[in-house]
Amino acid sequence: MEKYALFGKLMTQPGKRDELLAILTQAAQLVATAKGCHHYIVYKDAQHQDWIWVSEIWDSEADHDNSLQIEGVMDLISQAMPLLAGRPEKIEMTVVGGKGIS
């Protein structure tokens, strides 16, 4: 079955990137053992000092959606919201193959 993948772009209020990175790192720990979770990787954009990217790979979109129900995740989303400047952007994909994913 083709795996579901997602790149998310999050733009923070000025100076708030480190705070949001800490929240997303906690989120990564919460979802790491979730059903169907292969990747949840957090990045700092090299050109824009208030931008963060996340790449996720899941067995299915349903597994991704279910991860929002994991205890603590909605709380982290609530903490993250006031740090954002604008709506997060999402690129949805399916995995074809390569190195770093089985």
Added chain:
Amino acid sequence: MEKYALFGKLMTQPGKRDELLAILTQAAQLVATAKGCHHYIVYKDAQHQDWIWVSEIWDSEADHDNSLQIEGVMDLISQAMPLLAGRPEKIEMTVVGGKGIS
């Protein structure tokens, strides 16, 4: 040391996506054992039928740049160029952490 990461977006000529996916899958095999290569993952965009994404993670930008010298890589790039519609786009980042990367 912070790892270097890259999302690349490649837009193909109409109907050429599968051909380019095959080339990129070969490229992934060539660089899989390169020094400093952690990820080279190829994706199909879910919304745009001629778009491809690649996510790469390397120990350093230099390791990424050196991968262009691997035997066969430049040949694959030559095969890929005529399939493209426009210039590839690149998002450069550093890895903060998460699941799926050590």
